[in-house]
Amino acid sequence: MKGISITDAELEVMKILWDATEGLTTGEVKNRLDRSWERTTVLTLLTRLCEKGAVSAEKTGRSFLYKSLVKKEEYGLSKTQGILNSIYNGSVKSMVAALYSGGDLTKEDLRELRAFLEKGSE
Structure with a gap:
């Protein structure tokens, strides 16, 4: 966990993933957020979290399922x-x-x- 810096916006996304029992799509994360962020904003945050090693992305069909890698x-x-x-x-x-x-x-x-x-x- 050391070395991973998560912004406040990324933390909001992480909270959604922590509460989920399975992987979520970008749209599912967007729908569960208490913000009116655009889908592209949510996707950007998920991408950054993947790059930081905090989240995994698994391709399923035409979309990705995102899961937290950090407890x-x-x-x-x-x-x-x-x-x-x-x-x-x-x-x-x-x-x-x-x-x-x-x-x-x-x-x-x-x-x-x-x-x-x-x-x-x-």
Whole structure:
């Protein structure tokens, strides 16, 4: 996963592919997006993702089926580690403190985080 840089627009396409149980055509991706992008725009994004190694394209008849080659969890971990290292100098405590002080963590989030940390320390 290291080395793959995905733009915000490409990420929207990746989210569609991650939610799919099988390969999708350009038209199917376009129809599932919450944007009114032209088919050519979606095709351009899919092509770029293929070139980056994030997506595969399999020719079936007259069209291509696109599938994610990168797992959502793998991408999320890579992005999170990047933020952790570049902004918080690798300090998980500082990152969680920033989320907490920003009001982004609910009481339920804190309960789940405590349970996760306690389970991890066993």
